[in-house]
Amino acid sequence: MxxxxxxxxxxxxPVAPAVLAALAEPVRSHAGPENAATMIRIQEGIRPLVGSAASRIHCFAGAGTLAMEAAIVNHAAPGDRVVVISHGYFGDRFTEIARALGMRTDVLEVEWGERADQDALRALLGNGDPPALVCFTHVDTSSGVLADCAGTAATVRAAAPDTVMVLDGVCATGGIEEAMDAWDVDVLLTGAQKALSVPPGLALLAVSERARRRRESLGEIHAYYADLRRWDPSVDDPRKYFSTHAVSLLRALEVSLDAIFAExxxxxxxxxxxxxxxxxxxxxxxxxxxxxxxxxxxxxxxxxxxxxxxxxxxxxxxxxxxxxxxxxxxxxxxxxxxxxxxxxxxxxxxxxxxxxxxxxxxxxxx
Ligand SMILES: Cc1ncc(COP(=O)(O)O)c(C=O)c1O
CATH class of the missing domain: 3.90.1150.10 (Aspartate Aminotransferase, domain 1)
Structure with missing residues (x-):
């Protein structure tokens, strides 16, 4: 046997049978009313998970790394300073992405298994060159470290009031409480395949008003599919086309969210x-x-x-x-x-x- x-x-x-069954439903039109209703339910369902009442919820085909890249490329320009707090392999990935996009990076490298020291962070932030972005990871899946999100965000906001704070929730969202509004985090990104209990293939981002204004101020950016501004109309009205929605995965996420709220x-x-x-x-x-x-x-x-x-x-x-x-x-x-x-x-x-x-x-x- x-x-x-x-x-x-x-x-x-592991994915629940009901979620797998949703993947086996007939494929829907990406521009039809059923998929639009699913997308709205996903937006409503993700907000309490990330702890945000009003952020804009993006959900498109791609992996967590695409969500990381979108978080960076939409909110800083080449040459801008990006501070990364790295608790391991996935923190380092933020650095690699920012460098690939031509940004200047300053990294608070934390010994594996330990937590970022707030004094060291304060020193890095307070050097007279306020960062455009500060990126950190809720749970780094390599070292297993759970970040002090509230403390870190408070340190960052006190030192750099205008910075856009990006938090990677890939190994956290849906399994650990997140409080984007209370922490004043601007972009909380995640993927479907971990605590949201859906197969891989969806990139999710919750985006604050401060981050949206930053995106506006940048004008044209060096991205197309990952340009959140191109997706905005289909977030507001999911029947609008920018790129074909991953309709079956979206339906699977909707079913998984139903189970999450039922529990x-x-x-x-x-x-x-x-x-x-x-x-x-x-x-x-x-x-x-x-x-x-x-x-x-x-x-x-x-x-x-x-x-x-x-x-x-x-x-x-x-x-x-x-x-x-x-x-x-x-x-x-x-x-x-x-x-x-x-x-x-x-x-x-x-x-x-x-x-x-x-x-x-x-x-x-x-
Ligand atoms: C914390 C964290 N961030 C980002 C990623 C990247 O996600 P993906 O593999 O879906 O690109 C992972 C993947 O395991 C992760 O654990």
Whole structure:
């Protein structure tokens, strides 16, 4: 008997049968009333997830990286100063994108597993050259660090009142509460494939009024598909064409949002905390300790050091044979640990299956 492999990597995450069924519905017109209604429901559904009452919600075909690129290219010009707070591989990606777009970057490089120091950030911001953009990551999927969004945003806003703040929520939105308005963040970007429990393929951005004004002030930019101004008419009226909407994925996201609100946001965030604690405790009993500073671990994934004598590839292959797929580490932690995603639809049942698969693999190789 074969069972469906359980995806416990930090994205893409398992997708509920109702969401998969939505993908199998007949394809709709991208300009028709059904898709327009879906898009409006998505806009209404994403706002409470990102904690914004009135931001403009963009949702188009593409991956999280496209949303990162759109966040940068729409709100700063070549030559502008961009400050990046990097907690790892995905923070560094902001730097790479800004440099590719000809911007000047200043990076607050944080030791992997630790959190950005607010004094160091203040020093970087207060050097007399206010940044056009400050970019940071809610949960860096490489180091497992949960950023202090409220503290960081307050530091940034105090030092640079006009800066556009960009927050990457790819490994957070839908699994951790976000408060874009309260934090005064201007662009919160995310993807469909993690805590929103939809297959990969949708880039999402919530855009504040301050960011919209910045986009206006830039005029022509070096982007076409990623130019949010070209998408604006179809955000306001989803029957308007700019580029063909990913109609089936949008419908899948609508169904997933229905499930998210049926569960309730508070209950969902608490479930993420519970399942994270269960994974860390169960894996801890097998000798896996967090590589991330335990004070800064995120509820959406765990980055765990391999116990002495346990080989990364052997462990992951053995778990995969037992039907559970986990990920290796990236960058300086490659080969030293594993990453286990526990977000979206993942409950205690999947957490138990993961811990059992690790235990059985280790027993078999002992
Ligand atoms: C925090 C974070 N940001 C950005 C990305 C990039 O998203 P994508 O792989 O969809 O381009 C990822 C992907 O895992 C991520 O975890």
């Amino acid at each position: 074969t069972t469906t492999p359980l995806l416990m990597i930090p994205g893409p995450t 309730g946001l508070e209950a969902r965030y608490q479930r993420h905390e519970r399942v994270a604690a269960m994974i860390r405790e169960g894996m801890g009993e097998l000798g896996f300790e967090p590589l991330t500073n335990p004070a800064f671990v995120a509820p959406t994934l765990s980055v765990l050091a391999l116990p002495d004598g346990v080989d990364d590839a052997t462990l992951r292959a053995g778990m995969s044979e037992r039907g559970v797929v986990i990920a290796g580490c990236l960058g300086p932690w490659a080969g030293r640990g594993v990453r286990i995603g526990h977000m979206g639809t993942v409950t205690e049942t999947e957490a138990a299956r993961t811990i059992d698969a690790a235990a059985a693999t280790m027993g078999a190789h002992a």
